[in-house]
Amino acid sequence: MTTQPDNLSRQDTAAAWVFILPAIAGLLSFVLLPFALALLLSFTNLRLGSPLPTEFMGWTQYQRIFTDTAFLRALGNNTLFALTVVPLQTVLALLLATLVNRPLRGMIAFRSLFFMPVVFPLSLVSVVWILMFAPGPQGTINSLLEFVTLGAWQPRDFLHDTFWALPAITLTSIWQGVGFQMVILLAALQSIPAELYEAAKVDGASGRQQFLHITLPQLRNALIFVVLVTTILAFRLFDQVQIMTQGGPQHATTTVMYEAVNAAFAGQQVARGAAMTVVFFTIVLLITLLQRYVLKHEKAIE
Amino acid sequence: MNHRRVLNSVLVYSLLPGMSLIFLIPVWMMLAGSFKADDLVLQHAGSLQGYFPASMSMQNYQDVFDRVPFLRYLLNSMLITSTIVIAGALVNSLAGYALARLRWPGRDWILLVIIALMIIPLEAIAVPLFYEVTLLGWRDTYLVQIVPFIANAFSIYLFYTFFLGLPREFEEAARIDGAGSWRIFFNIVAPNAKPVYAAVAILTFLTQWGSFLWPLMVTHSEEVRPLPLGIAAFYTLPPLQWGDIFAFGVMMVSPVLLVFIVFQRWFVAGVATTGVKG
Known part of the structure; x- marks a missing residue:
């Protein structure tokens, strides 16, 4: 019954391969292979059901999408969406997390309420918010704005308005997603050592000073993480657009993923769709690298 | 120092219900709408009637299964x-x-x-x-x-x-x-x-x-x-019937909501772990 180290590690190796094989098979076939295919196909003219033979086309697909007004508009929309959703949602998540992070009665109920929309599928949330944005004076948002502005507000058809459609989707997305970020920030808030605040109180620091000089610096990593995740989510925007506006009116709410899916799915232009998702992935990669860089840089300063 | 603390609590307790309303309104609208006649849902969407239906009917739920x-x-x-x-x-x-x-x-x-x-x-x-x-x-x-x-x-x-x-x-x-x-x-x-x-x-x-x-x-x-x-x-x-749609929505989300309410500690802990890796 003696297990020599040599024998043991051979046993280990055999077991390890059995343990990891299903996962590797899955990741290889359904992540790595399609990822390589995306790069490969984007340089061809592949179409589903086309009688023409597939040919290598170099950068042609990329030239085409970067001169396509709808795709350029999609890139712009995603960027605008990210630039509004990320600050708004992060600040709101932080506000909610600090509100809920108090030893007062009933806080768990509020925390659950703010988190609740996270368990709602986006498709359902989108449909519900279509009614919230209903045109005419009887729409919820319209009548609310009319009430707040004492009747000065002119009711409008938000989702068919080239200016208001994207903000409407932004509001819907924040409502559904902010609870997720709140929970992450709440966990970070609760891991700040209480001694820091006690020491600050002894030194006579005000609530605002404590927030600026203890809370925010301690939350830095969590905040950077939340910003990263929300930015990437903003570039993945699809469900709300598909259900609420179909990219319209006049491409006002189209997104990179909406264009990619339409190319591949409705138009059967797999190569074109692949080129768009490669652009999408490049953006995600750049955002991730930027976050890594910021984290490293900040560590270097310490 | 003490009155500041009281003020702080007042602020928190008044901000919280306001925030809660924003999260509750769409959900409550869906729930109330699911019990109302289809044509009344849109008509009442902007008024208090939309949130406190005068009469309740299960007709929309029946319609979902029929359609x-x-x-x-x-x-x-x-x-x-x-x-x-x-x-x-x-x-x-x-x-x-x-x-x-x-x-x-x-x-x-x-x-x-x-x-x-x-x-x-x-x-x-x-x-x-x-x-x-x-x-x-x-x-x-x-x-x-x-x-x-x-x-x-x-x-x-x-x-x-x-x-x-x-x-x-x-x-x-x-x-x-x-x-x-x-x-x-x-x-x-x-x-x-x-x-x-x-x-x-x-x-x-x-x-x-x-x-x-x-x-x-x-x-x-x-x-x-x-x-x-x-x-x-x-x-x-077609035809677009909001009462039916909301009945669908309520039935779609209630099993998940139930699981969430029972296991909410685990949900919160699970989501919090995604942040820890960052």
């Missing part, structure tokens, strides 16, 4: 999601354990690849994956909605970091007693890893239950489509 195969969507969603959650927990925890505890050539290299794969979202590979499953002839099946999502790099990573932090003593004692890796894993490691299993299960559940883009691309018949596609299709099915 669309709701139960089919529900069963499809449950089958697809639960298979991914259960198979994913098994496959990814085994992989995480092999990476964290077993010694084998190639381990560090594979760990690096898995960490790199974490940043590839489904969206980045959706189009070629669509092409791949078309070649495989998998379109419009359960298979195509389940198999690609079982192995998950992020789940493996969560298991890996959890197992690294687990004390080794019990495993070593069992090994000296002659237990093999399988027995050690299932009898000693897995029972001590409940928090990470719960976190992974909940995160997987949240993404898969709401999954929309992928089933939209690869399915077209009602027999295999899940709830999120069901509600989207129901919304576009």
Whole structure:
């Protein structure tokens, strides 16, 4: 019954391969292979059901999408969406997390309420918010704005308005997603050592000073993480657009993923769709690298 | 100092209900609307009548079952999601354990690849994956909605970091007693890893239950489509009847809401773990 180290590690190796094989098979076939295919196909003219033979086309697909007004508009929309959703949602998540992070009665109920929309599928949330944005004076948002502005507000058809459609989707997305970020920030808030605040109180620091000089610096990593995740989510925007506006009116709410899916799915232009998702992935990669860089840089300063 | 504290509490207690209203209104509107006559839902959407229906009727719920195969969507969603959650927990925890505890050539290299794969979202590979499953002839099946999502790099990573932090003593004692890796894993490691299993299960559940883009691309018949596609299709099915749509919505979300209310601690803890890795 003696297990020599040599024998043991051979046993280990055999077991390890059995343990990891299903996962590797899955990741290889359904992540790595399609990822390589995306790069490969984007340089061809592949179409589903086309009688023409597939040919290598170099950068042609990329030239085409970067001169396509709808795709350029999609890139712009995603960027605008990210630039509004990320600050708004992060600040709101932080506000909610600090509100809920108090030893007062009933806080768990509020925390659950703010988190609740996270368990709602986006498709359902989108449909519900279509009614919230209903045109005419009887729409919820319209009548609310009319009430707040004492009747000065002119009711409008938000989702068919080239200016208001994207903000409407932004509001819907924040409502559904902010609870997720709140929970992450709440966990970070609760891991700040209480001694820091006690020491600050002894030194006579005000609530605002404590927030600026203890809370925010301690939350830095969590905040950077939340910003990263929300930015990437903003570039993945699809469900709300598909259900609420179909990219319209006049491409006002189209997104990179909406264009990619339409190319591949409705138009059967797999190569074109692949080129768009490669652009999408490049953006995600750049955002991730930027976050890594910021984290490293900040560590270097310490 | 003290009056400031009181002021602070007043502020918190007045800000909280205001915020709560924003989160409650759409949900309450859906619930109240589901009991109202279809034509009244839109008519009352902007007034208080919309939130306190004068009369309640279950007609909309009946209509849902008459107009669309709701139960089919529900069963499809449950089958697809639960298979991914259960198979994913098994496959990814085994992989995480092999990476964290077993010694084998190639381990560090594979760990690096898995960490790199974490940043590839489904969206980045959706189009070629669509092409791949078309070649495989998998379109419009359960298979195509389940198999690609079982192995998950992020789940493996969560298991890996959890197992690294687990004390080794019990495993070593069992090994000296002659237990093999399988027995050690299932009898000693897995029972001590409940928090990470719960976190992974909940995160997987949240993404898969709401999954929309992928089933939209690869399915077209009602027999295999899940709830999120069901509600989207129901919304576009003429005539537009908001009462019916909301009844669908209430039935779609209430089982999940119930699970959430019972296990909310686990939900919150599970989501919080995603932030810890950052």
